[in-house]
Amino acid sequence: MDTHSKLHMTTDEFRNQGYKVIDWIADYYEHIEDYPVLSRVQPGDIRAALPASAPQKGKPYQDILADMDKMMPGITHWQSPNFHAFFPCATSGPAILGDLISTGLGIQGMIWATSPACTEVETHVLDWLIDMLDLPEKFKSTTTGGGVLQDTASSSSLVALIAARERASNGDTNKNGSNGHLTAYTSHQSHSSIEKAVKIAGMGKNNLRIINTDETFAMRTDLLRSQIEQDIQDGLTPAFVCATVGTTSSTALDPLEAIGKICKEFDIWLHVDAAMAGPAALCPEYRFIHEGIEYADSYTFNPHKWMLTNFDCSVFYVADRKMLIDSLSILPEYLKTKETETGAVFDYRDWGIPLGRRFRALKLWHVINYYGVEGLQEYMRGHVANTQQLKMWIEEDDRFEVMAPVPLNLICFRHKNGDEFNERLLNELNASGQIYLTHTKLNDQYVIRLSVGQATTTLAHLKRSWELIVNTAEGLNKG
Amino acid sequence: MDTHSKLHMTTDEFRNQGYKVIDWIADYYEHIEDYPVLSRVQPGDIRAALPASAPQKGKPYQDILADMDKMMPGITHWQSPNFHAFFPCATSGPAILGDLISTGLGIQGMIWATSPACTEVETHVLDWLIDMLDLPEKFKSTTTGGGVLQDTASSSSLVALIAARERASNGDTNKNGSNGHLTAYTSHQSHSSIEKAVKIAGMGKNNLRIINTDETFAMRTDLLRSQIEQDIQDGLTPAFVCATVGTTSSTALDPLEAIGKICKEFDIWLHVDAAMAGPAALCPEYRFIHEGIEYADSYTFNPHKWMLTNFDCSVFYVADRKMLIDSLSILPEYLKTKETETGAVFDYRDWGIPLGRRFRALKLWHVINYYGVEGLQEYMRGHVANTQQLKMWIEEDDRFEVMAPVPLNLICFRHKNGDEFNERLLNELNASGQIYLTHTKLNDQYVIRLSVGQATTTLAHLKRSWELIVNTAEGLNKG
The missing domain is CATH 3.40.640.10 (Type I PLP-dependent aspartate aminotransferase-like (Major domain))
Known part of the structure; x- marks a missing residue:
């Protein structure tokens, strides 16, 4: 950046475009549940949407920001409250801003x-x-x-x-x-x-x-x-x-x-x-x-x-x-x-x-100071309590079974209809766009994993997800 | 982030605080030459300025941003146009914003x-x-x-x-x-x-x-x-x-x-x-x-x-x-x-x-699209030309000698007064706060390295730096 420059982004331009990027991120979080959680693109789709070679002349920044539209179909939404795949990769406002300062200082x-x-x-x-x-x-x-x-x-x-x-x-x-x-x-x-x-x-x-x-x-x-x-x-x-x-x-x-x-x-x-x-x-x-x-x-x-x-x-x-x-x-x-x-x-x-x-500690400093020990505890406790509630719903339904102890925030479960059915169930759920789950094998059995940890996942989300799982399984049984 | 939350930063708060962080970064670049390039703190100074333990209760974000004042004395300003140590670690507006989007998507x-x-x-x-x-x-x-x-x-x-x-x-x-x-x-x-x-x-x-x-x-x-x-x-x-x-x-x-x-x-x-x-x-x-x-x-x-x-x-x-x-x-x-x-x-x-x-490619995508191939070429050429000009100034001064070929943007040189003098010269220059240089040894001789590559380094900066080097050496000779 420069205070006045033809080659580099000026600090004035950085302010204007920076506000727009901040808004872009805030808008994203406000509408994150509108996207299918797991990206639906096929291999090569995103590349096909991009120019074959690098531009000779530079582009105005607003065009680069607008180009994000070409990439968004290829995003799997890890921060969605309905992302329950793998393990969480939870972020937060203070973390994003702390990392931004680190990036800015360079x-x-x-x-x-x-x-x-x-x-x-x-x-x-x-x-x-x-x-x-x-x-x-x-x-x-x-x-x-x-x-x-x-x-x-x-x-x-x-x-x-x-x-x-x-x-x-x-x-x-x-x-x-x-x-x-x-x-x-x-x-x-x-x-x-x-x-x-x-x-x-x-x-x-x-x-x-x-x-x-x-x-x-x-x-x-x-x-x-x-x-x-x-x-x-x-x-x-x-x-x-x-x-x-x-x-x-x-x-x-x-x-x-x-x-x-x-x-x-x-x-x-x-x-x-x-x-x-x-x-x-x-x-x-x-x-x-x-x-x-x-x-x-x-x-x-x-x-x-x-x-x-x-x-x-x-x-x-x-x-x-x-x-x-x-x-x-x-x-x-x-x-x-x-x-x-x-x-x-x-x-x-x-x-x-x-x-x-990098100055990586800055985001951690931001998170700990913003939430305080008590805020982080409240966040952890909420996730564990909600996971335990979901586990009870699964246990109460005799079509399903929980396959491993649930000490914290991950439930391994399956429908009693066997491996092939559970694999179809998982694929169907992920294809719905309303949830993203992954699987593992325990004792050689195909098991669905449901991991809770994204910042904004509430009990209401888990309740809807459970209903979705039950209804999807019923649909598969009928189909 | 959440649309409305007591625990998490709301998207409205993220917008407001995000703009402030963008301004903080722009302000930083506008005043970057006011800081001593190499941090002057002593070991332990920064830690001593921080609370001994983590806060129990969270703090408002503006207080966390204000806390950056405690850290700034411990920053060595890699993006200063007068940073010529090691190798460059040049950043730019589009890179920062590209990385911010990556961080935001999470x-x-x-x-x-x-x-x-x-x-x-x-x-x-x-x-x-x-x-x-x-x-x-x-x-x-x-x-x-x-x-x-x-x-x-x-x-x-x-x-x-x-x-x-x-x-x-x-x-x-x-x-x-x-x-x-x-x-x-x-x-x-x-x-x-x-x-x-x-x-x-x-x-x-x-x-x-x-x-x-x-x-x-x-x-x-x-x-x-x-x-x-x-x-x-x-x-x-x-x-x-x-x-x-x-x-x-x-x-x-x-x-x-x-x-x-x-x-x-x-x-x-x-x-x-x-x-x-x-x-x-x-x-x-x-x-x-x-x-x-x-x-x-x-x-x-x-x-x-x-x-x-x-x-x-x-x-x-x-x-x-x-x-x-x-x-x-x-x-x-x-x-x-x-x-x-x-x-x-x-x-x-x-x-x-x-x-x-991480989605690391996004910042690279931003940089290439913002500058275009021609903009990046212009940037490279400017640095090489300026480095070659500085090399000529050094060569023209018979108190100094260039110690290695200069194919691109790094000059290895020394004062003819020997190792100890050059080490003192380097320390004196870095202590001035006006420049940051590092050294190496070539053929067992202590050599000062001057690396050119930060985004905003111009020929005028190099000219001032060269005058500083000459004057500092003269001062040492007199002292």
């Missing part, structure tokens, strides 16, 4: 000196969150640990694995790359990003042990222990266990305390992935999900899922920050500063994969 | 179905850019290749390395994790992210061969060849070469054609890192930087550096997308869709580290 916080506020607000807010969620003190920056924002839990789990790999190999993998003897452990209900991380880190998926689960889909610790013992007997080195608080399929809760004791006994890094469920611990009554968390070496949850902060924003804590930094640090001449060399500051480039970093 | 494009427009606009714009920069057709989505947006070139280089690792090990590393026999090659002037990637990928930094450079700081291909031959003789498997177009220290240009021929001869993956310099190829007269690019298996450049698109936005192309996808793909039940299973669409979750993805 700073890059790779090291402390390149914008001290970017580093310090991040450290500060992540320390706040430890108290807010009643997490262990060892994760605080004021002790041996610390928090950092990653883009996603995939990246959080990857850096945890790298640190674990280096701890188990005494830094030898970073030096010599020989790590075929290291093993990792997670349940068969854990997130796909764990297998992906094991591959990226060069540990080999054959060295990832997939531990079976109990009837609640939680990791069986007897099997974990026997697998570890077997591996040690075979001359391998167990390096990493990932436990999940709220699995993606069914929000199952791995028993952290029992897993933690095993990790402690065998000196294995315990990483806890609470990507979606973590912020439930804002409410004391849901803190049972974190029982045993004091054994964790690292922990991640995503405010961009169920805490009203727009994507991307994944919180990652580590108990021994030195281990993490030693695993990832680089220090070329052009990044040396006196603050870095004296170690007086955090340089977050050494806490994750990318060197460059 | 969608998550991990797979095609979760917002087809997010995937298709990304594919489309990256195909546009191949024509705009005259890159090889094999990178186009319509052939065997394709483009994808990553957060940073660090991630782009990492995924290139993973794909190379799997190609060289026939997928064995992903399976079994044994990769101690694979070697990688780059020049000692390449970016630190290459060493970091080698460590993350579990290949071991001892298997990274650092190749020496010639008098222009470009990789010596005779040494590359002899090292590869030696490694093969030693029973190792050369897997990956990273060539740099525009090194971070001095914008040196590795000889792509000669390197490419060697990679072809020995069947080694060639990755080209043109993070900052790449978009210069928008102008036909600067396309010499890419001579030999047809040999590359993958290529990255960052529109968030020198192409007016706010951070983060790194373009990554691969010639054989199947190789990349095979290296990174995962397909759990809960992510299966019919479009994915038939292979009719791209699912970008398999093209990078994170599963989740």
